[in-house]
Amino acid sequence: MSYSKLTATLAIVSVMGLVGLLGWSLWNDSISDLNQQAQFNDGVSVAQAQEGAVGYPKESDLQMMARAIHGEARGEPYEGQVAVGAVIINRIRHPSFPNTAHGVIFQPRAFTAVDDGQIWIPLPEDASAHRAARDALAGWDPSGGCLYYWNPATATSQWIWTRTIVKRIGKHNFGL
């Protein structure tokens, strides 16, 4: 086989490989996401995965709250992270919102980090979000009873500006 033929074959094979890889990756990207979730779900014991009110911190509530806090407020001051957790708890207790931690966190359009999947990014064991979730469940509420928060620089919803701003922590406005 001549040198040019060999090059052509190699080129075709590599292009096919590339296209195949592209197709394969497109085909598989969602599946690998699901695998990641499955791994996480395995860590939660069935006994504690029942629906529940605030008060007794179930492992699944804690995990999801820590993920939501990490997705929404990593890089924010610590009290800002606790405040995000407190908003979740204030919502559970308020009649205008779902009545469980999972209901509040997974409510469509409620949290950007849930809508764009950032809550599924790997959560480091030593992330401060774990402590923030615990402290919020234990009762600390730096937001002072707020139900909403938004980043004024990036908020896109017109609804949010109808809220009364109660407090500003880090980059977030907290409101009622």
Added chain:
Amino acid sequence: MSDLHDSKDFSDHDREEKRELKKEESSLRKARNSVAFLAGILAITTIGLGLATYNQYTENRFYRMSTENHYQRAFMDLTGHVENMELEMSRVLVSNSPNQAVLGLTDVWRESSQAATDLGQLPMSTLLLSRTNEFVNQTGDYCLTLAQEKVDQNNALTSDEIRQLSELHRQTVFLRDELRKMSEQIHAGQLAWVDMERESRRQEMQQGQRPQNALSSLWNRVIPTEAGQGPEAQAPPIFANFQFVEEELQKFSPVDYDGQYSSTIKVEPRGLGTGQITQEQALQIAQAFLGPEALQGHTLHVLGEGKANIDAYSIAASPENDPERIAINLDISKQGGHVIWMLSDRSVGNATITRDQAGRVAQEYMDGLGIRNLEVESAEEYTNLAVVTLVPRDENISLYPDKIKVRVAMDNSEVVGYDATAYLTFHHDRNLPEPQLSLDEARQRVSNNVEITGSKLALIAKDNYSEELCWEFRAVRGNQEFLIYINAQNGKEEQIYRVINTEAGKFIF
């Protein structure tokens, strides 16, 4: 010779020509090869991309349908549960006995909590469904509260209760009819939730941008916004319908009742005392509270003012060499100048004290702050931090509503958090009455299926913040531990908690 020479000449020439021809031929072949090669790549790439796109298309269609079906199901379930709420309420309204009233009322509560779950799955801004959600939750909560009262009093509905329930029933009929209209719209046309969601998201993005620059203000001018024609006028069909429901439900006044979700209960802080403080005073209070040791190398500054549950100044301590960082944060009430909560986030090393020792640290800390008579109720432990709950005692009565939390770093016994929100909200001189029931009389009312291991008098708070003086019994059944509360005035079994032991400490549920 010359011939030979000639022929040699010729053959030389011929060979040269041939060589040239060969060269030409080979370059032609090369060109042809590379064209074929490129065409091949193009064909394969096109086929490859086509296949990938088709894959994406089918995948996308599959997930779109899954999402659409999920939304459709949530909406249809919602409609069904609201229909059932209406039916159950109408039956309760014609009942004339406590047992039928209680059965029907608890059914309304069950249907309403399912309706609330469905509402929480619809793809709309939480603010667009706020009042509808509240209505569904409050109606159910009202019915549950009423059912509990009927059990206690063992009577049929009174005329006042019938009047309130009829009003709620009328509003439920309105909601049901609106949901039916929306269902018809969905079934008649081809309204897809995913499309409506995309449309509303697009509109929110456009209208959410405040005019910050020339381009966005130009953009705002392009979109006509006449008076009375706000975003709702352009909202996708079902979203506009929900907006209408939301506005109509807002016109009804909330029902006055004592329950978990009642909006008529307002808790005014009772433990603040009198007198307003200034920012400067707040800074002084913070300085005295934290002490010179914790503040070494730090400066105190006011972060802002909060006007939430308790009006407060928010104060931060930042390291002198890193003024942007907040090392300690605390809120000080404007009225009375009390520290509401404090939180210090530092890395905590390995624990050198136990949970019990942390309890004693917390108690000493509170003694130092001048709040005495506190007993350690529980200690929760995580990542080398102990959160100790302390409860004040009024003579021999534990005042659970007035609890204080102290967060202790278990490496060096430093207090790194404090929360007195409940204490400042509820603590006051109550003048509690003498219990009508003796310990033995109350004990008679506890189930025979448990073994009682301890008892004391305690004040407990109910969902609606009302308080009851109770005899608390620690009880064991098998390997399960419970707290049982018997009302010390009327002997009613007020509350049963299960004590759950975990590695992190004891919790009640």
